[in-house]
Amino acid sequence: MTFRLRAAKAGDLEHLYEMAKLTGGGFTNLPPDRNALTRKLERAETAFSRDDQQLGDDQFVLVLENTESGQVRGTCQLFTQVGQQWPFYSYRLNTLTQHSQELDRTVRAELLSLVTDLEGASEVGGLFLHPGERAGGLGLLLARSRYLFIAMHRARFADRILAELRGVIDDRGGSPFWDGVAGRFFGMTFQEADYFNAINGNQFIADLMPKHPVYVAMLNGEARKVIGVPHPTGRAAMQMLEKEGFRFEGYLDIFDGGPTMTARTDNVVSIRDSVAATLSATDLEGGDRALVATGRLGDFRCAYGQRALADDGTIAIDATCAAALGVTEGDEVWSVAR
Template sequence: MTFRMRAARLEDLEALYEMAKLTGGGFTNLPPDRAALGVKLERAAAAFAREGDTLEDEQFVLVLENSATGDVRGTCQIFTQVGQQWPFYSYRMTTLTQHSQELDRTVRAEMLSLTTDLEGSSEVGGLFLHPGERAGGLGLLLARSRYLFIAMHRARFADRVIAELRGIIDDRGGSPFWDGVAGRFFGMSFQEADYFNAINGNQFIADLMPKHPVYIAMLQDSARSVIGLPHPTGRAAMRMLENEGFAAEGYVDIFDGGPTMIARTDRVKSIKEAKPANVAAIGLEKGERALVATGTLADFRACYGARQFSEDGAVSIDSRAADVLDVTPGDTVWSVER
């Protein structure tokens, strides 16, 4: 089977809804709500249709498609500039050091401070791969195709990019972090708050969240122990982000305490190393394994393939990738080593 990434379309709504029901909660960017998903697809359609080359507040949705059957088996999203419609809140872990000469004792208190430091960043998120397809490197194709898209449309993205990883969710679908921190002020469960945020935005956080720092030592053990930890299913995603140059810098999600990874956009490995080239020949039998992409905006598509550069900078690719991407000699493709 051969898979390709492509721009999402309005008719992908039902496929996205069916996948959203499989997430298990905590996926704010992929809520199991047809109306909310429809708004996302409409917003993405407007972003794909805009031809300007400037940074605006936009959202792109990509899907993973079985090129033989047309079935949608995964999705991911890219936000060009977060925190424009409403504040983009995070907790930042900080340390306050105090010293008593009388006691000859130094105390370091770790705190969580509510912040909007990351406003204006681009964000990669909403990544979900159908449980039946979690093999063959498809998760890597989903994740890295976003960076090829950014490289191919660089002017429409910010100079910093972030990725929020889902935090620890317990067996009942709750969040120990939410129960120990924000849940005390909102009178609603994690599932209720997560769903409300996905559908209505997070202005309610600004309205009700206390603005003073939270001393971590005063939290119950169950909440303290999960701060900055990714959900077990997100550990591989965290390693992939680290391999791309992302790092955890002390920011965590206000809902579940999961880590926020941060990178300079032009230093992300798959963006920095992405190369455009004209296709010189098709039918390469042996070559370097790569991610190959072509098309702009709504015509974007990407897949795994093989490539080989010639001395003049042109590239040859394998027949399967050419078929999946629908490219012919003379077309331009972008690629990065797999």
Template sequence: MTYRLRAAKPGDLEHLYEMAKLTGGGFTNLPADRAALTRKLERAQKAFDRKDDAIGDDQFVLILENTETGEVRGTCQLMTMVGQQWPFYSYRLNTLTQHSQELDRTVRAELLSLVTDLEGSSEVGGLFLHPAARAGGLGLLLARSRYLFVAMHRKRFADRILAELRGVIDDRGGSPFWDGVAGRFFGMNFQEADYFNAINGNQFIADLMPKHPVYVAMLNSEARKVIGVPHPTGRAAMRMLENEGFAAEGYVDIFDGGPTMTARTDQVKSIREAKAAAITSTTLEKGEKALIATGRLDAFRCCYGLREFGEDGSISIDANAAETLGVGIGDEVWSVAR
């Protein structure tokens, strides 16, 4: 079976909705709400339609489809500049050191401070792979195709990029972090807050959240031990981000305490190593395994394939990749080693 990434269309609403129902909560970028998903697709369409290269408040949605059956089996998103519609809040985990001369004692306390440090960054997020398709490297194709999209539209993205990983969710669908921190101030459980945030944004956090730092030592043990810890299903995603050059720098999600990974955009491995080249052959049978992409904005497509560079900088690709992408001799493709 052959899969490719493409731009999402308004007709993908039901595909997204069916996948959203499988996320299990804590997945703000893919709410199981048709109206919210419709707005997301409309916003993505506006982003794809805007032809100038200036950075703006855009959101792109990509779809993973089986080219043989037309089945949609995954999705991912890119946000070009977070914190424009409403503040982009994070908790920053830092340390306060205090010393008493009388007691000859130094005390170090960990604090969670509500910050908007990451406003203006780009974000990769919203990645979901259907449970029936979690094999064959499709998760890697979903994740890394976003970096090729960034490389191909570099001027539309910021110099810093982030990725939020879902935090620990318990068997009841609740969040130990939310229950121990923010839930005390809002009078709603995690599912209610998470859903409200996905549909309406997080301005309610600014309205009601205390602005003073939270001393970690004063939280219950269940909340403390999940700070900066990804959901078990997100550990592989965290390793992939680390392999790309992202790092956890003390920022955690205000809802579930999951880690926010950051990197300099131009230092992300798949962006830094992406190469553009014109095709001189589409009959390659042996070559380097790669992600190969073509097309601007709503014409973007990406798939796995084989590549080989010529001495003149041109590229040869295999017939299957050429057919999947709809490209031929003379067309330009971008690629990065798999």
């Protein structure tokens, strides 16, 4: 079977809805709500149709398609500037050090401060792979295709980029972090708050969240244990982000306490190492394993393939990849080593 990433279309709604029902909660960018998903696809359509080089408030949705059956088996998203429609809140974990000469004692207290430091950054998010396809490197294809998209449309993205990882969710679908921090002020369960945020945005956080720092030592043990810890299903994603150059710098999701990873956009490995070249042949046998992409905006496609880069700036790829991308000799493709 051959898979490719492509721009999402309105006809993908039911595929996205069926996948959204499988996320298990805590997945704000893929809510199991047809109206919210329809708005997301409409916003993506607007972003794909704006063919200029200006940084704006765009959201792009990509889907993973089985080229043989046409089934959509995964999705991912890109946001060009967070915090434009609503403030983009994070908790920042930092340390306050105090010293008493009389006691000859130094005390270090960890604090959670509500901040909007990451406002204006780009975000990669919304990555979900159908449970039946979690093999064969498709998760890596989903994740890294986003970076090729950014490289191919660099002017549409900011100089800083972030990725939020889902935090720990317990067996009943709740969040120990939410229960220990924000839940005390909102009178809402984690599921209720998470769903409301996915549908309506998080302005209610600004309205009701205490603005003073929270002392970590005052939280219950269950909440403290999950601060900055990714959901078990997100550990591999965290490792992939680290390989791309993302780092955890103390920023946390305000709902579930999951880590927010950040990087300089131009330092992300798959963006930095990507190359554009003219296609010289589509019948390569052998070669190096790579991700290969083509097309602007709504015509974007990306798939695994084999490549051979020539000194004259051309590239040869294998026939299977060329068929998945729908490219012929003379077309421009972007690629990065797998």
